[in-house]
Amino acid sequence: MRQDHIISAKQLSRADIEEVLDRAADIAADPGAFADRHDDALLGLLFFEPSTRTKMSFTAAMKRLGGDVVDMGTVESSSVKKGESLADTVRVVEGYADALVLRHPSEGSAKMASDYVDVPLINAGDGAGQHPTQTLLDLYTIRENAGFDDLTIGIMGDLKYGRTVHSLAHALTEFxxxxxxxxxxxxxxPRSVRYDLHEAGADVREHTSLEPVLSELDVLYVTRIQAERFPDESEYREVAGEYQIDAGTLADAKDDLTVMHPLPRVDEIDHEIDATEHAKYFQQAHNGVPVRMAILDMVLEGER
Amino acid sequence: MRQDHIISAKQLSRADIEEVLDRAADIAADPGAFADRHDDALLGLLFFEPSTRTKMSFTAAMKRLGGDVVDMGTVESSSVKKGESLADTVRVVEGYADALVLRHPSEGSAKMASDYVDVPLINAGDGAGQHPTQTLLDLYTIRENAGFDDLTIGIMGDLKYGRTVHSLAHALTEFxxxxxxxxxxxxxxPRSVRYDLHEAGADVREHTSLEPVLSELDVLYVTRIQAERFPDESEYREVAGEYQIDAGTLADAKDDLTVMHPLPRVDEIDHEIDATEHAKYFQQAHNGVPVRMAILDMVLEGER
Amino acid sequence: MRQDHIISAKQLSRADIEEVLDRAADIAADPGAFADRHDDALLGLLFFEPSTRTKMSFTAAMKRLGGDVVDMGTVESSSVKKGESLADTVRVVEGYADALVLRHPSEGSAKMASDYVDVPLINAGDGAGQHPTQTLLDLYTIRENAGFDDLTIGIMGDLKYGRTVHSLAHALTEFxxxxxxxxxxxxxxPRSVRYDLHEAGADVREHTSLEPVLSELDVLYVTRIQAERFPDESEYREVAGEYQIDAGTLADAKDDLTVMHPLPRVDEIDHEIDATEHAKYFQQAHNGVPVRMAILDMVLEGER
Structure with a gap:
């Protein structure tokens, strides 16, 4: 893989993806071997929206590689509120770092920003758009637990607004x-995503209930249904309740069903599942570190 | 000392405390010897409340040991506001770090959180609960300046709400x-603290004025009386004024009286005292670094 | 140069300035030679106002020297809001770091703060006062592009409130x-600045339009005119519009005119200029790193 920028999971072929996952596996197997790999490198963090997992795991990844970060901080503490354009901000910050990570609320902003800079830029979420490093850590977690051979996955929850889900579904067509x-x-x-999956030759079925397909699944990927998508609170509660899972729900599942969730969760997965072998969502979050180490290692390697 | 988590000063025996203070003294005497001690270690910072001293000194301590930090940032910039539980947050973040520091407004939260993680967790203040590293740096400062032999200490100000004071008073019963x-x-x-001290065999007396005991004191520990504890501003001012000290107040004190304060101070200690030999409150704040280095060194050592 | 604190550009002689610029040039030519120079040093960041460029470039500079930072964070996340004085805050934080960088909204605050600490303190902007490291990076950019020999510079925009401009104008009298x-x-x-420049023997002329002087300029330094300086929006737009430049404006300029701007810009410089050889404002921002590395290297060297 030789990528200047990592903007969308769609830019990655199956070979690209496997190269990242293989390197991440090498790192996870022997992190010490990578501890001084990018000793003098700085990663610029530009988070225009709140983030815990993504920002902390990029930070941990860069530091586990021996490097360090330079963080813009919150929008409120930056000069963005003085009216600076994103294009200007990234052109300034590229002078402070060897690579950039950008999260921004506007779809397409990462691609636009990447056109202005010479250092590699990694999209860490652009609104309803892409979040490719999340997709890669999801794929890593799937490969680690269920493998890609003859894989059956259920994706449940908010499929309309969830960029995580669109990206993952598209990437899974490669497998x-x-x-x-x-x-x-x-x-x-959304119709556009359905069309897109169809074009990619995906084997896709849609349901309004988990029950008929649960027993076939190797992986169940749960996402949060947000209250703000519904006209009122009571309607939200009624609907959301049907897409929550607990130990009872999983009674008919395969013994080795892998349950994933991009987190944060609220009520979608009952806490009693946390202690079961099904629960892989914390491991999934932790996989953000080796996967992002692999990605950073590759883009910084390209820079040398 | 072999502690998985540092939750409360009450968990520490006199031997434990002295082990920490001795190591802190070793570090203060030769910080260079510890500069690369935890080169590849990351400390996760989870501060759910504002903090200057505690957060900065933990950060400095970790970096003085050669390590680095991964900071959740403010609650506003994290996914906590999306409704994630503390238990979930710490289970995610433990994947990014080798130890965690937690400050949280709810009493008991540190103990609860520690039950969910495998890496060591250090309580940096849980509401009205405990703040054990503050107690240790207070004890270090007392030992350094007055020693523990035949020690007479005055603790003045807000004794009802001050967790710092409760913790320190309890620890001093060991000495x-x-x-x-x-x-x-x-x-x-509070009655519960008085009872607790009594049970521990403490030699305790209570006063409404400093004057009768001042001349006996080796250490005077001053805390802030907060306006919000009083029904109105005028009552606050009248009361608070009686518990402020200035050079005149200290005229009858021992020449080597050590004056301490957990900071921030507002009007409790007049600035004219800053230049006197009595003033040890800035040194006390600075002691946060070697003491926290000692604590981190011990918990990370346990991890290897 | 042996400076305990860097408070004002006015404290720097021509020889001091050239020493900084020379060292910055050495660093820019071979940054790797400086990569481990201050391995065990910590820089305390105290930013009481929002900042992107200054804070990020100080951070990058310190890390490019092998050191690290300890950041107070935003005022909201610190104990400043509990009513702590600046003098107390800096006296606490000096215990956590080997040097301090302070940005504060009050003019004179950096000088005041420096009187309370033993470690070197660098002023990163004190309200309407000074911002000496900005002046040094401006001078570095001018020297790099136009040189100081027989230099003609135009400074345009808000000359009343712009501290950057006052500082730079004063420093240019040395050249x-x-x-x-x-x-x-x-x-x-302002009258005081005009008087000050006059006293320093400056060769200064004032204009209300760029047109008559443009063709003579080696450097054009543009600053932002802020809407809040005007009684109403329409008056602002009318006035500001006359001090914006685009490719047409520069038709009569020298081919090697250097256009600078302290950033962030809003509409003062049309984006079509970005791609021309005139545009040096991003390079100027990037120069913050080697220049601040040079400054940090000097003050930390003094500390050893």
Whole structure:
């Protein structure tokens, strides 16, 4: 893989993805071997939206490689509020760092910003757009737990607004996975995503209930249904309640079903599942470190 | 000392405390010898409340040991505001770091959080609960300046709400100190703390004025009386004024009286005292670095 | 140069300035030679006002020297809001770091703070006062692009409130530059600054339009005219519009005219200029790193 920028999971071929996952596996197996690999490198962090997992795991990843970060801080503490354009901000900050990570609320902002800079830029989420490093850590977690051979995955919850889900579904078409989408009717896949998956030759089915497909699944990927998507609180509660899982729900699942969630969760997965072998969502979050180390290692390597 | 987590000063025996203070003294005497001690270690910072001294000194301590930090940032910039539970947050963040420091507004939160993680967790203040590293740096400062032999200490100000004071008073029972508590009646020690000290065999007396005991003191520990504890501003001013000290107040004190304060101070200690030999409150704040280096060194050592 | 604190550009002689610029040039030519120079040093960051460029470039500079930072964070996340005085805050924080960088909204605050600490303190902007490291990076950029010999500079925009401009103008008197000031009448140089420049023997002229002097300029330094300086929006737009430059404006300029701006810009410089050889404002921002590395290297060297 030789990538100047990491903007979208769609830019990555199956070979690219496997190269990242293989390197991440090497890192996870022997992190000490990578501890001084990018000793003098600085990563610029530009987070225009709140983030815990993504920002902390990029920071940990860079520091586990021996490097360090230079953080813009919150929008409120920066000169962005003085009216500076994103193009100007990234052109300034590229002078302070060897690579940039950008999270921004506007779809397409990462691509636009990447056109202005010479250092590699990694998209850490652009609104309803892409979040490729999340997709890669999701794929890593799937490969680690279920493997890609003959994979059947269920993706449940908010399929309309969840960029994580769109990205993952698209990437899974590279691995010939059978995909079952489970959601309330009002939160089904957008037409454009459905079309896109169809074009990519995906094996996709849509459902309004988990029950009929649960027993076939190797992986169940749960996402949060947000109250603000519904006209009122009571309607939200009624709908959301049907897409929550607990130990009872999983009674009919395969013994080795892997349950994933991009986090934060609220009520979608009952806490009693945390202690079961199914629960891989914390491991999934932790996988952000080796996967982002692999990505940083590759883009910084390209810079040398 | 082999501690998985540092939750409360009460968990520490006299031997534990002295082990920390001895190591802190070793570090203060030759910081260079510890400069690369935890080169590849990361400390996760989870501050759910504002902090200057505690957060900065933990950061400095970790970096003086050669390590680095991964900071959640403010609650506003994190996904906590999306409704994630503390248990979930710490289980995610433990994947990014080798130890955690937690400050949280709810009493008992540190103990609860520690039950969910495998890496060592250090309580940096849990509401009205404990703040053990503050107690250790207070003890270090007392030992350094007055010693523990035949120690007489006065603790003055808000004794009702000050967790710092409760923790310190309890720890001092391990050293057979004579303790004089000086406060307005409305801010006296809570019954539970008084009982607790009594059970521990403490030599404790309570006063509403500093004057009768001042001349006996080796250490005077001053805390801030907060306006919000009083029904109105005028009552606050009247009461608070009686518990402020200036050069005149200290005329009858021992020449080597050590004056301490956990900071920030507002009007409790007049600035004219800053230049006197009595003033040890800035040194006390600075002691946060070697003491926290010692604590981090011990918990990270346990991890290897 | 042996400076305990860097408070004002006015404290720097021509020889001091050239020593900094020479060291910055050495660093820019071979940054690797400085990569481990201050391995065990910590820089305390105290930013009481928002900042992107200054804070990030100090951070990058310190880390490029092998050192690290300890950041107070925003005022909201610190104990400053509990009413602690600046004098107390700096006396606490000096215990956590080997040097301090302070940005504060009150003019004179950096000088005041420096009187309370033993470690070197660098002023990173004190309200309407000084911002000496900005002046040094401006001078570095001028020297790099136009040189100081027989220099003619135009300084345009808000000359009344811009501390950057006052500082730079004063420093340029050390280099016998011809200075043309271009601004609306309501935003001309304050009397005190004009007097000060006169006393320093400056060759200064004032204009309300760029046109008559443009063709003579080697450097054009543009600053932002802020809407809040005007009684109403329409008056602001009318005036500001006359002090914006685009490719057309520069038709009569020298081919090697250097255009600078302290950033952030809003509309003062049209984006079509970004791609021309005139545009040096991003390079100017980037120069913050080697220049601040040079300054930090000097003050930390003094500390050893």
């Amino acid at each position: 010939d996975a059978r995909q079952h989408f489970v959601s309330p009717e009002s939160l089904q896949l | 057979d100190a004579r303790q004089h508590f000086v406060s307005p009646e409305s801010l006296q020690l | 016998d530059a011809r200075q043309h000031f271009v601004s609306p009448e309501s935003l001309q140089l």
